[in-house]
Amino acid sequence: MSVPVVNYLVLSAVLFAVGTLGVLSRRNALILFMSIELMLNAVNLAFIAFARQWGDMAGQVIVFFVLVVAAAEVVVGLAIIINIFRTRETVDVDDVDRLRG
Amino acid sequence: MEFVWVVLILPLVGALINGLLGRRMSKRAVSGVACGSVGVAFLFAVNALLGLLRLPPEERVFTQTLFDWIVAGGLSAKFSLLLDPLSAVMLLVVTGVGFLIHLYSVGYMGEDRDYSRYFSWLNLFTFSMLLLVLADNFLLLFVGWELVGLCSYLLIGFWFTKPSAASAAKKAFVVTRVGDFGFMIGLFLIFATFGTFDYFRVFEEAPQVLAYGGALATGITLLLFAGAVGKSAQIPLYVWLPDAMEGPTPVSALIHAATMVTAGVYLIARAYVLYELAPVSMAVVAAIGVATAFFAATMALVTHDIKRMLAYSTISQLGYMFLATGVGAYAAGMFHLVSHAFMKALLFLSAGSVMHALGGEETDMRRMGGLRTKLPYTSTVFLLGSLGLSGIPPLVGFFSKDLILEETFLSGNTTLWLVGLAAAVLTAFYMLRGHFLTFYGKPRYDETKVHPHESPPVMLWPLFALAALTVFGGILWISFLNFAPFEKFLEPVFEGARLVGEEEHPAALSTGMLVLLSVLAAGVGIGIAWLVYLRGVTVGEGLRRAFRPLYTLLYNRYYVDELYTALFVVPGRRLSEFLAGSFDQGLLNGIVNGVGRLVDALGGALRRVESGYIRAYAAWMLVGALAILIYLYLR
Numbered sequence: 001m002s003v004p005v006v007n008y009l010v011l012s013a014v015l016f017a018v019g020t021l022g023v024l025s026r027r028n029a030l031i032l033f034m035s036i037e038l039m040l041n042a043v044n045l046a047f048i049a050f051a052r053q054w055g056d057m058a059g060q061v062i063v064f065f066v067l068v069v070a071a072a073e074v075v076v077g078l079a080i081i082i083n084i085f086r087t088r089e090t091v092d093v094d095d096v097d098r099l100r101g
Numbered sequence: 102m103e104f105v106w107v108v109l110i111l112p113l114v115g116a117l118i119n120g121l122l123g124r125r126m127s128k129r130a131v132s133g134v135a136c137g138s139v140g141v142a143f144l145f146a147v148n149a150l151l152g153l154l155r156l157p158p159e160e161r162v163f164t165q166t167l168f169d170w171i172v173a174g175g176l177s178a179k180f181s182l183l184l185d186p187l188s189a190v191m192l193l194v195v196t197g198v199g200f201l202i203h204l205y206s207v208g209y210m211g212e213d214r215d216y217s218r219y220f221s222w223l224n225l226f227t228f229s230m231l232l233l234v235l236a237d238n239f240l241l242l243f244v245g246w247e248l249v250g251l252c253s254y255l256l257i258g259f260w261f262t263k264p265s266a267a268s269a270a271k272k273a274f275v276v277t278r279v280g281d282f283g284f285m286i287g288l289f290l291i292f293a294t295f296g297t298f299d300y301f302r303v304f305e306e307a308p309q310v311l312a313y314g315g316a317l318a319t320g321i322t323l324l325l326f327a328g329a330v331g332k333s334a335q336i337p338l339y340v341w342l343p344d345a346m347e348g349p350t351p352v353s354a355l356i357h358a359a360t361m362v363t364a365g366v367y368l369i370a371r372a373y374v375l376y377e378l379a380p381v382s383m384a385v386v387a388a389i390g391v392a393t394a395f396f397a398a399t400m401a402l403v404t405h406d407i408k409r410m411l412a413y414s415t416i417s418q419l420g421y422m423f424l425a426t427g428v429g430a431y432a433a434g435m436f437h438l439v440s441h442a443f444m445k446a447l448l449f450l451s452a453g454s455v456m457h458a459l460g461g462e463e464t465d466m467r468r469m470g471g472l473r474t475k476l477p478y479t480s481t482v483f484l485l486g487s488l489g490l491s492g493i494p495p496l497v498g499f500f501s502k503d504l505i506l507e508e509t510f511l512s513g514n515t516t517l518w519l520v521g522l523a524a525a526v527l528t529a530f531y532m533l534r535g536h537f538l539t540f541y542g543k544p545r546y547d548e549t550k551v552h553p554h555e556s557p558p559v560m561l562w563p564l565f566a567l568a569a570l571t572v573f574g575g576i577l578w579i580s581f582l583n584f585a586p587f588e589k590f591l592e593p594v595f596e597g598a599r600l601v602g603e604e605e606h607p608a609a610l611s612t613g614m615l616v617l618l619s620v621l622a623a624g625v626g627i628g629i630a631w632l633v634y635l636r637g638v639t640v641g642e643g644l645r646r647a648f649r650p651l652y653t654l655l656y657n658r659y660y661v662d663e664l665y666t667a668l669f670v671v672p673g674r675r676l677s678e679f680l681a682g683s684f685d686q687g688l689l690n691g692i693v694n695g696v697g698r699l700v701d702a703l704g705g706a707l708r709r710v711e712s713g714y715i716r717a718y719a720a721w722m723l724v725g726a727l728a729i730l731i732y733l734y735l736r
Contacts, residue, residue: 023719032715093715100713 008049015042029081029091033074040070102152102163104145105184108192109231111142116224123217132207135220139203139227143196150189158593161186164237171240175296183237183300187594190435191234191367194442198359199227201563205450206351208560209457219259219349226252230360234367238298239288242368246284246332249361250277256356257348269344276341280331287324294321304374311378322375322382326389329365333419335393340662342416346408346464350453353408358415358445363438366422370431374597377429387427387509391520394420396659398527402534403655406464407452410535414490415445417524421505424521429598430508432591433501436578439587440501443574444489447567451483454560455539458553459546466535471544475553478561480540482568487536489571491529492623497574503619504580510615522622529626537634581612 015038022035044063051059085091115138123131153161166181184192203223210219229252233245258270288298294310294317295303311318329335334342345357356362369376369386376383394417401413418441425434456463458476463469473480489496492503502525510518546553555561577587632638639645654660710721 020719020723024716024723027716096715097713100711 005049005053008045012042012046012049015039015045027092027094029084029093032093033077033081037070037074040066102149102184103165105149105163105165105182105192105235106167108142108145108149108196109182109228109235111138111145112224112227112231114138116221116228118221119217119224120221123221126217128211128216131217131220135224136200136203136207138224139196139200142227142231143193143200146189146192146196149184150193153184153186153189158589161593176292176298178238178240178298180241181237182235184235185594186590186592187367187370187435188234190439190591192231194439195227195230195234195360198442198446198567199230199355201566202351202355202359202446202450205354205453205560205563206349208557209351209453210349213349215259219256222252222255222259223352223355226256226356226361230364233364237300239291239300239303240298242371243284243288246328246364247281249356249364250274250281250332253277253345253356253361256352257345259348259352263347266347269341269347273341273345276338277331280328280338282327283324284328284331287321287328290317290321290324300371304372307374307378311375313378314380315378318375318378319381322372322379323385325368325372325375326365326382326386329368329423330389331365332368333362333365333423334416335365335389335420335423336396337661339393339397339416340665343409343412343658346406346412350408350449350456353412354446354449354453357412358449359442362415362419363422363442366419366426366434366438369423369426370435370595373426373431373595376426377598383427383429385427387424387514387517390420390423390425390427391509391517391524392420393417394424394524395520395527398524398531399655400658401531402527403652405467407455407466407469407535407539408449408464410466410531411445411448411452414448414528414531415441417528418445418490420524421502421521424509424517425505428509428512428514428517430505430512431595431598432588433504433508435591436587437501437505439577440489440497440571440574443567443570444486444496444498447482447564447571448486448490450560450564450567451479451486454479454556454564455483457556457560460551463546466538468546469539469544470542470546471540472553473540476540476555478555478564482564483540484536485568485571487532488627490532491627492525492619493627494620495572495575497571497577499620499623500575500578500580503616504578506619507580507612507615522619525619525622526626529623530630531626533627533630534634537630541635581616 019035019037019039019042022038023032026032026035044066047059047063047066051057051063081091084096088096090096115134118134119126119131126134153163163184164181165184166179168180169177170180171178203220206219206223210216213219226249229245229248231245233242233249236242236245254270254274257273258267260266261270291303292298295306297303307318311321331338342357342362346353348357376386397413397416397420401410401417404410404413418437422434422437422441425431425437452464455469455472455476458472458479459469485496489498492499494500506518506521506525509521576584578585657663712718
C-alpha cells in the first residue's frame with residue numbers, strides 16, 4: 001500500500017515553513033543557509049510527490065536541477081560568507097548593512 | 102582678375118597674424134603686417150580693375166567660385182566672388198582709403214598698448230567689408246554684412262574700459278540689429294520667391310516673377326532697405342552713429358564714414374533691378390534719404406563736438422546717396438559714395454590730427470581755436486575737405502553733390518530737390534563753422550598746459566593723399582561737360598535702370614542754372630558761417646530769443662534719444678528685469694527646484710525600504726509571494 005500524496009505535501013509544507021521561519025528569525029549566516037536548504041528540499045519533496053502521483057518524470061528531472069543549482073549556490077554563498085568573516089569578523093547578517101539606504 | 106581672391110584673403114591673413122602673434126611682435130612688425138596686407142591688397146585690386154578695363158564693357162563680369170559653401174535641399178550657396186564695375190569701385194575705395202587709414206593709424210595709435218589688437222581688428226574689418234562687396238549672392242553678402250557689424254562693435258568699444266565707449270558699442274550693435282531683422286526677412290522672402298540667393302538668377306527672373314509695383318516686390322525691397330537704414334544710419338535708426346564716435350578716430354574715418362556705413366547704398370545699387378520694380382520703395386528710399394540729409398544737417402549745426410559734427414555730416418551725406426538711388430541715379434549715388442569716402446576720411450583724419458595735437462582725446466570745439474598757425478598742414482587739408490563737402494568747385498564734392506541735385510531735379514521731384522538744396526546750404530554752414538571754430542580765432546585751450554604740434558609724417562602723408570583725391574577726384578565725372586568716365590564704367594551694371602529722362606520731364610531750369618544754384622547754396626552757407634564765426638557779426642537780441650527754442654531743440658537732437666529711451670530702452674529693461682526676476686528666479690527656478698525637491702522627498706520615503714536587514718528583505722519576499730498566491734487562489 002502506498003502513502004497518500006497529501007502526507008508528503010503536509011510534510012513539505014511544514015519543512016518549508018520551518019525554513020522560512022529560520023530565514024526570518026535567525027541572524028547567523030550559516031543557519032540562514034541551512035534554512036534555505038531546508039526550503040529548497042521542501043520544494044523538492046513536493047516535486048517528487050507530484051511526479052510519483054502523476055507518473056511524470058519531469059518533476060524528478062527538476063529536482064535534479066534544483067540539487068545542482070543549490071550545490072552551486074552553496075559554493076558561492078559560503079565563499080561570500082568566508083570573505084565577509086575575514087573582513088568584518090562576523091557572520092551576523094544584521095551587522096552586514098553597508099548598503100542600507 | 103583671377104587673383105581677386107587674393108584681395109580678399111590678404112587682410113584676413115594680416116588679421117590672423119596680428120591677432121594670434123601680435124603680442125609677441127614688435128610694433129614695427131605689427132604695422133608692417135597690417136599696412137602691408139592692405140597695401141598689397143590695393144595693388145591686386147588695381148590689377149583687377151585693369152583686368153576689367155581690358156575687356157569690352159558688356160563683358161566686364163567675372164565670377165570666381167572658391168568652394169561650395171552650403172548645399173542643403175533646394176538651397177545651394179557658393180562661396181564665390183563677383184567682380185564687376187560696381188564691386189571694383191567698392192574694392193578700390195575699401196582697399197585704397199583703407200590703406201591710407203591703416204598708415205595713419207600707425208602714427209595715431211602709436212602709443213596705445215593694445216596696438217596689435219587694434220590692427221588685427223582693423224584688418225578683420227577690411228576683410229569683412231571686402232567680403233560684403235565681393236559676394237556674388239545675398240547670403241554671402243549677409244555674412245560680410247554681419248561681420249562688418251561685429252568689427253564695428255569691437256572697434257567702437259576698443260577702449261572698452263571707458264563705460265561710454267562700451268555702451269556706445271552696444272548701442273551700435275543693437276540698433277543696427279533692428280534693421281538687420283528686416284533685412285533677414287527680406288532675404289527669406291527672396292529665397293521663398295526665387296529659390297536662390299544668387300544675384301544673377303534673382304535679377305534675371307525678377308521681371309517675370311515679380312509684378313511691377315506689386316506687394317511682393319515692394320515688400321522685399323522695403324525689407325532690404327530696412328537693413329540699409331540700420332547699417333547706413335538713416336532715419337529712424339541713425340542714433341547709433343554719433344555715439345560710435347567713442348571709438349578711435351581712424352576707426353570713425355574708415356568704418357563710420359568711408360566704408361561700412363555706405364554698405365546700405367551699395368546694397369540698393371546692387372539690387373537696383375528689384376527696386377526698379379517697386380516704385381513705392383524707390384519713393385520711400387528717396388524720401389527717407391532727403392529727410393535724413395536735412396535733419397542730420399540741422400543737428401550738425403549746433404553740436405560742439407568736432408567728431409559728432411562729422412558724424413551728423415556723414416549721416417546727412419549718406420542721405421544724399423539714398424536720395425540719388427531713390428530717384429534712380431545709381432551711378433550718381435555711387436559717385437557721391439566715392440567722393441564722400443575721400444572727403445570724410447580726410448576730415449576725420451584731420452580732426453584726429455587736431456585731437457592728437459591737443460594731446461589726446463579733446464573733441465570739444467569750444468576748447469580749440471587758433472590752431473591755423475600751429476597746424477598749417479592739418480588746417481589746409483581740413484579746409485579742403487570742408488569746402489569739398491560744401492560743394493565748392495572744382496573739388497570732388499561739388500561734382501558729386503551737384504550731380505545728385507541735378508538728377509533729382511530732372512526726375513521731376515521739385516520738393517526733394519528743394520530740401521536737398523536746403524541741406525546743401527546747411528552743410529556748407531556747419532562745415533565752415535567747424536573749420537572756423539577749430540582753426541581761427543583766439544586759442545581757447547589751456548595754453549599753459551597744451552602745446553599743439555603738427556602730426557608726424559606718417560599721419561600727414563595719408564592726409565595729403567586724401568586731399569589730392571579730394572581736389573582731383575572730380576575729373577572722374579564732370580557732368581555738365583559730358584565727361585563721365587565713372588558713369589561709363591558703371592553703365593553696364595545699371596543698364597536696366599529706368600532713365601532719368603530729360604525727355605520725360607522737360608527741365609524748367611537748364612543744367613547751367615542748376616549748377617549755379619547749388620554753388621550759390623554752398624556760397625550762402627559759407628557766407629553765413631564766415632559772418633558769424635569770423636567777422637563776429639551777432640544777430641539782434643530779439644532774433645536770438647526767437648530762435649532760442651529751436652536752438653534748444655537742435656542742441657538736444659530733437660530729443661530722439663530720449664524718445665527712444667522712453668519707448669524702447671526703459672520698457673525693454675523692465676521686461677528684462679521681470680524675466681530675470683519674477684520669471685526666471687520665481688517661475689523657472691521654482692519648477693527646477695520643485696522637481697529636485699520632489700525627487701528628494703520620494704527618495705527619502707523609499708530609502709526606508711533599504712533597511713540593510715536581510716531578514717526584512719526575505720519577509721517582503723514572503724509577503725509578495727503570499728500576495729501572488731492569494732491573488733491566484735481567489736481568481
